Amino acid sequence: MKREKVLVECTVNGKEVAEYVDPRESLLDMLRNRLGLTSVKKGCEVGECGACTVIIDGETIDSCIYLAVWAEGKNIRTLEGLEKNGEITRIQEAFIEEGAIQCGFCTPGFIMSATVLLEQGKELTREEIRKKMSGNLCRCTGYQNIVNAVEKVMHENAEKGI
């Protein structure tokens, strides 16, 4: 079965990417298998766990239920793209400080969700943070320290006027 590949041109972590993809591929497949971005994790393949969360044009999506061809023209960010000049972002540091990481499998998805929240620049209540992060499942942490990490950086940003 020979299948025609489709050219997808998009921006991934700030770089122009042009890939011929199989139209049956998910974005998850493309990011992991073609671009080697293995921070994007597969946990359920049906948008229930959030482990494959990436940011597309400023919004989080589950890359498992998003076809690779839909990435055409989009600006996509994965965890690999957050570091700048070898330095991790404040939310990544806060995950370490607050003990928001255990097995680490859900961590990339959580950090992407947190990144979008923080970029929106609002200071939210813990309950609001919980709602806005509720598309990511974690079985290790009970979420407590993940909320703590997000709240901490949100508060710092508010103090700094970011």
Place this chain on the structure above:
Amino acid sequence: MYDIENYYNAKSVSEAIALLTEHPDARIISGGSDVLIKIREGKMAGSSLVSIRDIEEIKGVEKKDSGDIYIGAGTVFSHITADPVIQECIPVLGEAVDQVGGPQIRNIGTIGGNICNGAVSADSVPTVFSYNALLKIANAEGGRTVPVREFYLGPGRVDLHPGEVLTHVIIPRAEYEGYHGHYIKYSMRNAMDIATLSCSVVSRIDSAKNILEDVRITFGVAAPVPYRCVETEELLKGQKPGEELYQKLEDSIRKEIHPRDSWRASRDFRLQIGGEIARRALIQTVKLAGVPAKDQGGEEA
């Protein structure tokens, strides 16, 4: 990898209709959160798809000069919630679709997909029913407009013919002006869940006379299709809000809805919950209408 036979991308409504006519077996895909999952499950494995997600003309919310609100079928839930027109005129719809799945799903799921997949648990649908929305459908013959109440034919079946595309959900001005709505999704979790039962109540109250002038109550998951409780509505119209009315509502709802037994919940359970969430939703609309607390009545108020 999804087991998709052929994939076609429509850039306009007319192109979508042409593609669907040319490939009568193909299915429409919009957000993908429903169709892709069915492909993976095997229910739709091997299907061909016509994507309507790149059609800009069916995205966004617009308030026409007439005051009618046009919601593009391809508008994703999070954009509906954030839309100023929705927030001003029909906030309950924004609140309802803010309860779909989780944030990521709300960034891809569309209101058109939510209506057209025919699921009774769809979070947008009870509210769309309670506002007597009209569905604008495009086809090769120039299109048609269908009241949403006539759109559902049976479990999972809707009145969308091959070669047709839902383009807009229309909420006429007369149906929302002066009304307040509240939606309650009853589910087992507070996020990432589907409704076990859901209820959207929209009411208009003459606050001077403290009379419930009009009320519309729609249930999800209480019957094979989304269910307007017309009998109960008639019973309540023209009455004073208060405990007596709420009790009447509760009792009447339990007679009127037809939930079923399933492993998710028993019929009796759904009847209990149904009466209670209808009561709480109505009380909330009374509050939203600015009825003074002393006149709201109800033990939960």
Place this chain on the structure above:
Amino acid sequence: MIGKSVPRVDAYEKVTGRAKFTEDLIPQGCLTAKILHASIGNGIVTSIDTKAAEALEGVVKVVTFKDVPDHCYPTPGHPWSVEPAHQDVADRNLLTGRVRYYGDDIAAVIAEDEITASRALKLIRVEYEEYPVEIHPRKSMQGSNPPIHFDKKDNVLARSNYMVGDVEKGMKESETIVRGTYKTPIVQHCHIENPISYAYMEKGRVVVVTSTQIPHIVRRVIGQALGIPWGRVRVIKPYIGGGFGNKQDVLYEPLNAFLTTQVGGRPVKLDISREETFCNTRTRHSIEFDLAAGVDKEGRLLAKDMHSYSNQGAYASHGHAIAANGLTSWRLQYACPNIRGEAYTVYTNTPVAGAMRGYGIPQVCFAIECFMDDVANAIHMDPLEFRRKNLIRGYYEDIYLKPIAANSNGIFECLKKGADYIRWDEKRKEYAGQSGSIRRGVGMALFSYKTGVWPISLEISGARLSLNQDGSVQVILGATEIGQGADTVFSQMVAETLQTDMEHVHIMSTQDTDISPFDTGAYASRQTFVTGTAVRHCAEILRDKILAYAKTLLPDIDTTELELRDNWIWAGGERAISLSALAEESYYSLTNSSVLTAEVSEQVKRNTIATGCCFAEVEVDLKLGKIKILHIINVHDSGKLINPQLAEMQVQGGMSMGMGYGISEQLLLDEKTGRPLNGNLLDYKMMTMLDTPEIKVDFVELNDPIGPYGNKALGEPPAIPCAPAIRNAVLHATGIAFNENPLTPQKLIDGFRKHGLIAADSR
């Protein structure tokens, strides 16, 4: 270093997404295998036709139950026993024609890609002869024809019992006798990474890379399953995305190993889907308990009686060890002169139950702690007072399994902290006699938990340390990091014993059975205790070797004056030589080079009991059947904490799991087929962030005299007491005793109706 909240050693890798999990390592061109699962719940395959599947382009190989070795093998992550009587039950084949549960493994397809593999599965034609399906243990143990396994005619996998004192006599002497029946559900681990492995052959050996808690056990079981020498198997464990006991079982690794041998050793991956994880890996046993107790006038327990029935599912896996562990727990912690226990583990046509965080104790704790509240209620005593009256203070030991003992016992201090936090006395009074449709209550529960498995099973661990050229230390262990923070606390232990800092300790996070010393792996809350003992001993040996080598460099100084501290060798309180200079000499000295290494393989014949409790305050919405957890705290006595922050994290996660067990999680099965009805993350209700309340954690840090660093079990205990504490809080709020978890809205509404708290007839 002990007692410090140092950051995880793997935090940076995980927070950047660079930590490599199994799927991240799969080589290009790896073949994909998929399994054909039975579509009936009990029966036998009468014919199987694979021709169409084999003919599909892209299919490399189809194997069926007819192609696999005849002999059976065991799967649980237990140490092997050299005594046949204590060996695990071997009742599995790689694939089977005798279907024992819905979804049993019949055949497998190896293909070039996953779509081809999926399409090929659909082309396999299978015909069955069906037998009746039985999913309930108490019915299944009445026997079936044919039995689920031919050698267990009554479907009873095992039974055990004991009697301490004389229960009949104790009951007779009692003022009040209380009885209760309790039941726990089937639940699933829900680690976010599904089980996944890939296998290939290299130099005539099978290599399997897998997401497992127990690489050395996987190696042995693959050898047993394939009938090949164990030395011909190599198992590699990268970072794993959670296990919680499911990956303390040998799952599909033997089949994966077999499949690569069928395609000439080409790499084959076996990527288990979420639905398969629910149906085809392992679950936590559902157990039913019949309990009775007699108390005297003062409310002291005089006699206790337990009969339990554990639903094993279709294959033995960890088997009776789970129910037996619960049975042991029944005779611990509470003082009572007369105790009887009996447990059955019964095969049924349901998904296979195995190990899950707590190993039988979450189940028995739910039963016991609900029952203790019910007994207290029956004699009109405050449940906390009742427990204080009956709990053993200080040291106690198990009557049969020596040396299991509470060598330190902080339960009373734990109860005090928990009660203070929840404001027990005040709220018990405040919430008495409510009448509205929104009611509040407080409840509590407690537990005890062993540390490791000795003497029920072997405890052995290995460690290898070597001194690098720069004076830092390389640590290689067979114990596994599974998210709990093991690598970090082991590094802290090494740093403590060598009196150095974390920067000078480098631990290898991957286990590779070709390299890593023998250790049975992550389970039984054993690693900080058992592996910790090996690590400490190994570090002491290395320290002594360093000092001995220092003596050769400092011949004039008396050995007794030498000391290792802060990366220096000190002599008489003065810096003598830096550790890095010493290390460099040890590598490159032309006269005296000998790289300093230490290795131990150590059996640990000790065990100590950890304890703790949960206090919860809930609000119950009677008309909607909803429980809201307002406040919840776990207080643990796990001895000295190696890393307080990691300890707290461990408790938070366990509590989340425990709360799910209490109010929302259950794997439901179809009565007719045993098929899971909700085997996916949408329909199976593990808690989301929005469902989880703020979690409070506290500790009582007693130094355990036999823990290597004063520590004892912590990994599993947090998941144990929340469910019964919540149930008891609901009892306090509503007066209704719900004896089956989880307390779902459906059960609550049914219960409230039955007891007249809401209108009985809604129509």
